[in-house]
Structures are given as structure tokens and as C-alpha cells.
Amino acid sequence: MLKRNIKKHINKLHQKKYRKEYAEFIIEGIKGVGGALESNSNVNFIVIEEKKKEDKNILEIIKKAEGLNIEIHYCAQKDIGDIKTTETFPGILAVIKYSKTVLLDIINDKPIICLDSVKDPGNLGTIIRTADWFGLPNILLSENCVDVYNEKTVRSTMGSIFHTGIYQSQDIVSDLKNLTQKDYSIVSLTMDGENLKELQPKKNNIYVFGSESHGVRSEIIEMGERYTIPGKGNAESLNVAVSAGIVLKKIVVQK
Amino acid sequence: MLKRNIKKHINKLHQKKYRKEYAEFIIEGIKGVGGALESNSNVNFIVIEEKKKEDKNILEIIKKAEGLNIEIHYCAQKDIGDIKTTETFPGILAVIKYSKTVLLDIINDKPIICLDSVKDPGNLGTIIRTADWFGLPNILLSENCVDVYNEKTVRSTMGSIFHTGIYQSQDIVSDLKNLTQKDYSIVSLTMDGENLKELQPKKNNIYVFGSESHGVRSEIIEMGERYTIPGKGNAESLNVAVSAGIVLKKIVVQK
Numbered sequence: 001m002l003k004r005n006i007k008k009h010i011n012k013l014h015q016k017k018y019r020k021e022y023a024e025f026i027i028e029g030i031k032g033v034g035g036a037l038e039s040n041s042n043v044n045f046i047v048i049e050e051k052k053k054e055d056k057n058i059l060e061i062i063k064k065a066e067g068l069n070i071e072i073h074y075c076a077q078k079d080i081g082d083i084k085t086t087e088t089f090p091g092i093l094a095v096i097k098y099s100k101t102v103l104l105d106i107i108n109d110k111p112i113i114c115l116d117s118v119k120d121p122g123n124l125g126t127i128i129r130t131a132d133w134f135g136l137p138n139i140l141l142s143e144n145c146v147d148v149y150n151e152k153t154v155r156s157t158m159g160s161i162f163h164t165g166i167y168q169s170q171d172i173v174s175d176l177k178n179l180t181q182k183d184y185s186i187v188s189l190t191m192d193g194e195n196l197k198e199l200q201p202k203k204n205n206i207y208v209f210g211s212e213s214h215g216v217r218s219e220i221i222e223m224g225e226r227y228t229i230p231g232k233g234n235a236e237s238l239n240v241a242v243s244a245g246i247v248l249k250k251i252v253v254q255k
Numbered sequence: 256m257l258k259r260n261i262k263k264h265i266n267k268l269h270q271k272k273y274r275k276e277y278a279e280f281i282i283e284g285i286k287g288v289g290g291a292l293e294s295n296s297n298v299n300f301i302v303i304e305e306k307k308k309e310d311k312n313i314l315e316i317i318k319k320a321e322g323l324n325i326e327i328h329y330c331a332q333k334d335i336g337d338i339k340t341t342e343t344f345p346g347i348l349a350v351i352k353y354s355k356t357v358l359l360d361i362i363n364d365k366p367i368i369c370l371d372s373v374k375d376p377g378n379l380g381t382i383i384r385t386a387d388w389f390g391l392p393n394i395l396l397s398e399n400c401v402d403v404y405n406e407k408t409v410r411s412t413m414g415s416i417f418h419t420g421i422y423q424s425q426d427i428v429s430d431l432k433n434l435t436q437k438d439y440s441i442v443s444l445t446m447d448g449e450n451l452k453e454l455q456p457k458k459n460n461i462y463v464f465g466s467e468s469h470g471v472r473s474e475i476i477e478m479g480e481r482y483t484i485p486g487k488g489n490a491e492s493l494n495v496a497v498s499a500g501i502v503l504k505k506i507v508v509q510k
Binding site for chain 1: 377381384385386387388390391392411413414452484485487488489490491493496497498499504507508
């Protein structure tokens with residue numbers, strides 16, 4: 001049976017304020033926990049469902065975790081309701097300590113993907129995963145984006161949270177202004193911009209994608225160029241993660 | 256207060272078997288219900304939250320629905336728990352009658368988007384929305400895809416369910432075999448295909464996207480060509496809706 005204090009700790013991490021206070025988040029599943037161990041993340045502890053501890057994949061994780069001196073706790077089936085984040089608990093979770101990022105962490109020789117007011121955790125996670133796929137690891141979030149350490153976001157990144165640099169701004173407009181003074185250019189994806197095919201990718205571009213309901217805020221749009229993914233049908237707009245995928249592919253692959 | 260039989264009817268439609276039996280599904284929200292009315296869908300009835308009936312957008316819907324002789328029921332706040340499909344009920348829903356499609360309905364002069372074993376309702380809905388955006392309205396689902404009339408799927412289509420032709424196969428392998436004998440070619444998106452940039456879009460192509468966990472089944476892959484979206488980073492794969500977006504954009508826009 002799982003210790004009370006461990007249960008309590010995990011439960012607190014379901015809330016954003018405690019994730020922030022402890023600088024910790026939860027990742028579930030073999031792939032997620034395995035990815036954390038492989039990426040040298042700072043794993044605080046791992047919880048494994050008692051009856052799954054003989055599974056081949058879980059045995060491998062146990063071995064690796066023991067080698068790294070990471071605490072492992074075992075839980076009974078009746079503990080699961082108290083700790084799970086997904087509907088069907090995949091038998092394993094890890095609590096990860098994260099280090100706070102600063103804006104400088106995402107300043108390098110690659111463009112920046114900026115999200116303005118993206119509220120859906122699945123969309124945020126999918127965009128992080130897509131950015132990782134295309135080798136574009138610099139992600140800048142506006143102050144009002146959904147928390148990146150939200151369990152749904154973490155899950156949707158499919159492990160890419162460990163391969164990308166993500167900085168959540170306290171004031172996105174002022175951060176972007178500063179960046180444009182340091183030679184960055186703003187490229188916003190809007191409904192009324194130039195055709196995306198005209199876009200010339202540059203390594204000092206910041207590509208900004210807005211929320212589904214309101215798009216990129218006008219203060220940001222006015223800082224630079226705007227482009228649109230041309231459509232032919234009846235849909236009013238594209239999902240923001242799909243838009244980001246199309247633009248990131250264009251930046252990286254060109255054709 | 257909402258009549259008991261209406262509540263019961265709506266509740267049944269939360270289950271796939273009743274959606275199939277009645278050939279009906281639920282759509283929530285002003286955009287969804289508005290879209291249904293505009294697209295001349297067969298609306299069985301509409302339910303509106305009593306206290307929202309003076310809202311400007313809802314008043315417009317009421318007017319339009321009355322013009323079309325569509326039944327409107329009003330519900331009290333305490334009814335909502337019994338009927339809602341989303342966490343926060345947006346004040347309005349409609350029950351739509353759908354007509355069963357056949358394979359022939361998606362055979363025309365445009366390519367077909369085929370989904371093999373896509374289980375996530377959000378991904379299915381997002382792909383339908385994306386296909387609609389790019390003017391590619393022919394969608395073919397394998398027998399084991401998630402139900403297209405699932406409430407989450409319907410919601411993620413953002414109204415595009417009314418602008419696309421969707422046929423769910425009873426036996427996808429045999430349907431695809433038949434189509435290849437009728438001059439269609441199969442193009443599967445896989446992890447080990449040719450670079451997507453080599454793809455020559457043709458109007459008689461069927462583009463097949465597989466489930467996130469297993470990809471396109473090998474029986475289908477073997478029927479035609481395979482292509483891959485080239486990546487550079489660490490992510491193992493792309494989300495299927497993002498992949499579909501990138502490919503559909505390539506088919507339609509080329510550059």
C-alpha cells in the first residue's frame with residue numbers, strides 16, 4: 001500500500017499552484033517515465049502498481065531507476081483512484097523535478113515558436129511534440145497559456161517535454177518587443193495574412209500562433225509580418241496544433 | 256423544466272448503440288447548432304437553457320429554428336447535469352438526424368482521406384475539420400475507428416461534420432481493394448516511406464493515415480506507395496491529426 005505522505009504529495013501536484021511551489025510535475029506511463037530516465041531528468045520518485053512490477057518494460061525501468069538511486073514506491077489497486085491522472089492508470093508514474101527556465105534558455109541559432117493564449121492542454125502538448133519532431137526546440141508561451149506541467153499537456157507531448165526548451169513569459173508583449181530589438185522578427189499566423197508559400201524562413205524568426213477563439217492578439221500582430229495557410233473549403237479555421245504543424249514543416253522542409 | 260422523455264432521449268444518444276439505432280447525434284454550442292441549421296441538416300429538436308434564451312446569438316437561432324418548424328425545448332439549470340456532453344454546457348444543443356452514407360457517396364473527382372484505426376475522437380474530429388479547410392471532403396474510416404457521431408468527435412469538427420462526406424467501412428481492406436480496381440491508388444503515411452516532398456498528388460489517390468500506436472496496418476501499406484514526413488528532432492512520431500494536416504496542405508497547396 002502506498003504511504004499516505006506520497007499519496008498526498010502526488011495529489012497536490014494535480015494542482016498548478018503546488019506544481020509551481022514544488023517545481024515538480026507528474027508523468028505517467030512506460031514511455032513517459034522511460035523518457036524521463038533517458039533524458040537525465042531529475043526524477044524525485046517513481047510509483048509502480050504492485051501487480052505490474054513483473055512486466056518486462058516495468059522491470060527495465062526499475063533496474064534503471066535503482067541504478068540511479070531513485071526511490072520507488074509500490075501501490076495497491078485501491079490506491080490508484082487517489083493518484084491517477086488518466087482514466088486508466090498505466091501502472092507507473094514518476095514525479096519529476098524541473099528547473100525553472102529563463103528567456104535566455106531559448107535564445108540560440110534556431111527560430112522560436114511562440115504561443116499566445118493557447119488554453120487547450122492537448123494542443124499545447126501536441127505542438128511541443130511537433131516542434132521536437134522538426135528539431136525546433138525553442139518554445140515561448142504567453143503568460144496566459146495553459147500550464148505546460150498540466151498532466152494532459154505532459155501526456156500529449158509524448159516525451160518531447162524532455163527534449164525542448166520551454167519558457168513561459170510573465171509579459172509576452174514586452175518579451176517580444178525586447179527580442180525584436182535583438183534582431184528577431186515576428187511572424188504571426190493569422191486569418192488575413194499573405195499566403196504561407198511566400199514565407200521566407202529565417203533562423204531569427206519568432207513564429208506566433210494564437211488561441212483558437214481569438215487568434216494572435218493585435219498588439220503582437222502589429223510587431224511584424226502575418227501569414228495565412230490558404231484553405232479552399234468551408235471550415236472557419238484550422239486547429240492551432242495542425243496550423244503549427246503545417247508551418248513548422250514548411251520552415252524546416254521547405255517543399 | 257425539461258420533459259422526461261426528452262431527457263431520456265438525449266441520454267440515450269450519449270451511447271453509440273442508440274446513436275446508430277436512431278441515426279441521430281448531439282451537437283452542442285451556438286456554432287454547432289447554427290452550423291446544423293445553415294447546412295440544412297435534419298434537426299430533430301433543439302434544447303436551450305431557459306436563462307440563456309434572451310442571448311442575442313441564441314435568439315437568432317430560435318428565430319431560424321421557428322422558421323423551419325423545428326421543435327424547441329427549454330431546460331432549467333438543474334436539468335443540465337442530465338443532458339450535457341461537455342463539462343460546461345454552452346446553453347444550447349441540437350439533436351440531428353443523419354442519413355446513412357454508402358461508399359459511393361465519397362467517390363467523386365477528389366482524393367479520399369482514409370483513416371485506419373484512429374481511436375481518439377479529438378483527432379478524428381480535427382482531421383475532418385482540416386479536410387474541410389482544404390476542400391477535401393471525402394473521408395473513409397476503417398471499421399474500428401472511433402464513432403464519428405461521438406460527442407467529442409462532433410465537437411472537434413467545429414461544424415465541418417456538416418460539410419464533409421464520411422463513410423465508415425465494414426471491411427476497410429476489401430473496400431480499398433475494390434477501389435484500387437477502380438483506378439484509385441493507395442498512398443500510406445508511414446515511418447519508413449519516401450520523403451513526402453516526392454509525393455505527386457493525384458485526384459484518384461487515397462491517403463491513408465494510421466492509428467497513433469500501430470500506424471497503418473501492413474495489409475493496406477502493401478497495396479500501394481508509402482511516404483514519410485521527414486523529421487529532425489527527437490520525437491518518435493507526429494500526432495495523426497498534425498500529420499494529416501501537413502499532407503493535406505501538401506496535396507492542395509503544393510508549396
